[in-house]
Amino acid sequence: MAKLITVDALDYVYPDGTPALFDINLEIAEEEFIAFIGQNGSGKTTLSKCLNGLLRPTQGSIIVDDLDTRQRGIIKQLVTKVGYVFQNPDHQLFNRTVWAEIAYGPNNIGLSQSEVKERVIEAAQVAGVHEDVFDTHPYFLDKGLRQRVAIASILALRPKTIIVDEPTTGQDVRQSIEVMNFLKRLRDEEGHTIIIITHEMRIVADYAERTVVLGKGRKLLDGPTREVFAQPEILKQTFVEPPQITRVGQALVEEGLPNDVLSVEEMKVAFNRK
DSSP: EEEEEEEEEEEOOOSSSSSEEEEEEEEEEOOOEEEEEETTTSHHHHHHHHHTTTSSSEEEEETTTTTTSTTOHHHHHHHTEEEEEESSSGTOOOSSSHHHHHHHHHHHHOOEEHHHHHHHHHHHHHTOOGGTTSOGGGGOOOHHHHHHHHHHHHHOOOSSEEEETTTTTOOOOOHHHHHHHHHHHHHHHHOOOOEEEEEEEHHHHHHEEEEEEETEEEEEEEEHHHHTTOOHHGGGTTTOOOOOOHHHHOOOOOGGOOSOSHHHHHHHHHHHHO
8 A cells, every 4th residue: 555644753842832743653554544543632633733834843754645734835735635624513614505615625636617516516415414404504404414524624625634523422322333434435435544542442343444543742662463463561551441341351351352342243253162
């Protein structure tokens, strides 16, 4: 898989002097599905905003498709490479109609009206936003649909990488599954790289193939999700616990169970092998 993003020795300090990230090194490739996890204040969101140029590195560098995010005047190029969906869609949506919301990005980068129309229709179809709500104010929609509109507004810019901050917050189980399955389809069928920021370890186990663990602004772990969850002592440093089924397996290691099970089905297989 081709490399999309390279993070090299990244430090970030907020303007008020608060240090947030220390010596982060990371490579992200095409069609990955990655989770950023860690306690509040660990640096997850700060790192994500650095990846799409909302924040510029204090030290080190981030290269996105040969673009150096430290350069000035390239934000219109960066937003077509890495899209960022906020935790609360209401912090992202500000236009008076769904159509205007999805069209905002393409209009802002100077596309022709015919190209804008094509992209709005395309993004809406992919995100599951029906044309009958195009003239509706986004705030009149339920949260699940508002989030789809927010995602569609990012898709209209056709970024290769999409970052979604807390995709399941404030949603019931059915809505959470719908959102996560939608993100998985974006990766599987549309070829996007997906990065989620989440505290839901069950979601990480079910969907993320790779997990990056942050603690106090430093990268503690980075690898296949199964291997990351098999290191509970390191996870404790950032107050993260593996999913319950994984913890059960780890508690029964002496009985011959593996310490990296991610689902009930895997646990059943493990028991049957005993």
